[in-house]
Amino acid sequence: MFENLTEKLQRTFKNLRGQGKLTEEHLDAALAEIREALLEGDVNVGVADELLANIRKKAIGSEVMLQLSPDQQVVKVVRDELSAMLGKHAKPLFASRPPSVWMIVGLQGSGKTTTTGKLAKWLAQHGHRPIVVSTDVYRPAAREQLAQVAKAVGTAIWPGAGTDKPLEIVKGAIKEAKLSASDVILVDTAGRLHIDDELMNELSLLKKELQPSEILFIADSMIGQDAVRSAGEFHKRLGLTGVILTKLDGDARGGAALSIAKVSGAPVKFVGLGEKYDALEGFYPERIVSRVLGMGDIMSLIERAEQAVDKKAAAELERRLRKEEFTLEDFRDQLKQVRKMGPLEQLVDMLPKMGPLAKLPKDAQVDEKRLKQVEAIIDSMTNEERRDHNVIDGKRRKRIAKGSGTTVQDVNTVLKQYLQMRTMMKQYGAMAARSKMKGLGKLAGLS
Structure with a gap:
């Protein structure tokens, strides 16, 4: 969503980084680039010009915060003016007496x-x-x-x-x-x-x-x-x-x-x-x-998660993490919960395109079929295998591959991904436990 416009605006903000002060010359160059980005994005000409006039007025006025760098100043003003232009969230209207x-x-x-x-x-x-x-x-x-x-x-x-x-x-x-x-x-x-x-x-x-x-x-x-x-x-x-x-x-x-x-x-x-x-x-x-x-749009991502995630299952998973009991069954269930949140491309689109996520490829494609294949592989395992991956030897891997319509290499890949996730979950469990002990220590007056 809005990939082209976002990319052009971020390029404009990047050009302002490293400047010690926001001068009119810098601002003129930035506004010209923003106008070009908006018009290429098919924004109405009148709307674009009004928006830019408001940005200019605020950016060179007294309302700019002194502690912000030039690129941060422009980002803040652009954000504020775009928000003002779009208005507030409009709730649906209902009659006082139904229907x-x-x-x-x-x-x-x-x-x-x-x-x-x-x-x-x-x-x-x-x-x-x-x-x-x-x-x-x-x-x-x-x-x-x-x-x-x-x-x-x-x-x-x-x-x-x-x-x-x-x-x-x-x-x-x-x-x-x-x-x-x-x-x-x-x-x-x-x-x-x-x-x-x-x-x-x-x-x-x-x-x-x-x-x-x-x-x-x-x-x-x-x-x-x-x-x-x-x-x-x-x-x-x-x-x-x-x-x-x-x-x-x-x-x-x-x-x-x-x-x-x-x-x-x-x-x-x-x-x-x-x-x-x-x-x-x-x-x-x-x-x-x-x-x-x-x-990004973290609030929408959180709302989707709240709708899709089973709270009881999440609480049970947290309990198991504390005991370091993250199994292949848990791995499969977590994938199912993520898939319930909607197409993965949309979830990726909600992530902020900055920091460690700045290098995410444009139009990142996520293979939904691959996730279904992972589920099929885990479903083809016995209860014993799902609960203890250590019993899955070469003979069992061949059987699992045959039962899921995949290859032994696919099964090995899934097991490798599971072990990586398990290591990460163990670290989460240890951190959660330390956090809880620290909290108990504070309650007891020990720290």
């Missing part, structure tokens, strides 16, 4: 139906009972497509059979929502290849009659400024409450993400980070800024 109606709008092909399914899953994960309904009576099989999506995510759907009038369809969904205690109705509206009066009149009527809590525009981040312009037009004609940026995981430039809120006037509320139905997250501006500047 809340959320209208999903956008051009044809932007991913409205898939995103409706993702929203339903997100809402269910956050304690809501959503129901979905399609008012696209023009596109062949549009309602059938939503039915398939609803089945895939396990959410209720109102088919709206017997009528081809969008307003009547939604009114039927509202009645059903009240009967079934569904608290959010997601309305997947019709789209067009381009904005026209007929589409806007239909959406305006739905807005007037339904009084929706949210009108969310679906924008494909890969098409950059075209998505930004469309969002601005929809907001002008309809009054959007928010934007959902799709395909952000594949956006190396970042132009749409950095421009759309400023240009359209509607805040970004969610971002799509993959094809799976659980690949939807809330939009946190400060985390996006952190990624753009190469500082």
Whole structure:
């Protein structure tokens, strides 16, 4: 995500290192490079120029902290101004009395139906009972497509059979929502290849009659400024409450993400980070800024870990580490926990591109098949072998390789990786034990 923009900005900041003082000459050169990076990243020209004017004003003003070096000063100001431009985290809106109606709008092909399914899953994960309904009576099989999506995510759907009038369809969904205690109705509206009066009149009527809590525009981040312009037009004609940026995981430039809120006037509320139905997250501006500047997104990484990791299993692992009992079973279970957190490329993308991680290759590819192969090899072992690797001799290695469809060399590699991990875990266990003893010593007044 944003690889190209991040790389160019980091090069700019690197050029400022070693300077004793931030002069106007240095600042002019840095701002020219930042402007070039932003425009190459497809950031709106007006947004880029306004951002640079604010950076210049702050960087040469009295607000710069004297203890910072020139590159740190510029990074701080750029971070602060990017954060101010993107605004604060915008929370989803709900009606005071359920059900809340959320209208999903956008051009044809932007991913409205898939995103409706993702929203339903997100809402269910956050304690809501959503129901979905399609008012696209023009596109062949549009309602059938939503039915398939609803089945895939396990959410209720109102088919709206017997009528081809969008307003009547939604009114039927509202009645059903009240009967079934569904608290959010997601309305997947019709789209067009381009904005026209007929589409806007239909959406305006739905807005007037339904009084929706949210009108969310679906924008494909890969098409950059075209998505930004469309969002601005929809907001002008309809009054959007928010934007959902799709395909952000594949956006190396970042132009749409950095421009759309400023240009359209509607805040970004969610971002799509993959094809799976659980690949939807809330939009946190400060985390996006952190990624753009190469500082990673540790908070999102922690949240994913908290969702994926079994707390009881983690506590048990910690107990075993203290006793130095890290087995091949534990090794396999840890790999499974990591895989639950999502595609490994996305996890790597959340790491800061600095310090020991600065040399991570751009677009680092992680072979998911290799992880599955490791699991298959460990699964092909007996319980005794998984609990005590010392019993795995040459004959057993051949059997394990045959059972997992791999080679003896693959088995040897896995055992080597396990032993490296085991050594590291032993060190962790020893440190944790020392830390605990030190804490007990303090309690006893011994240190």
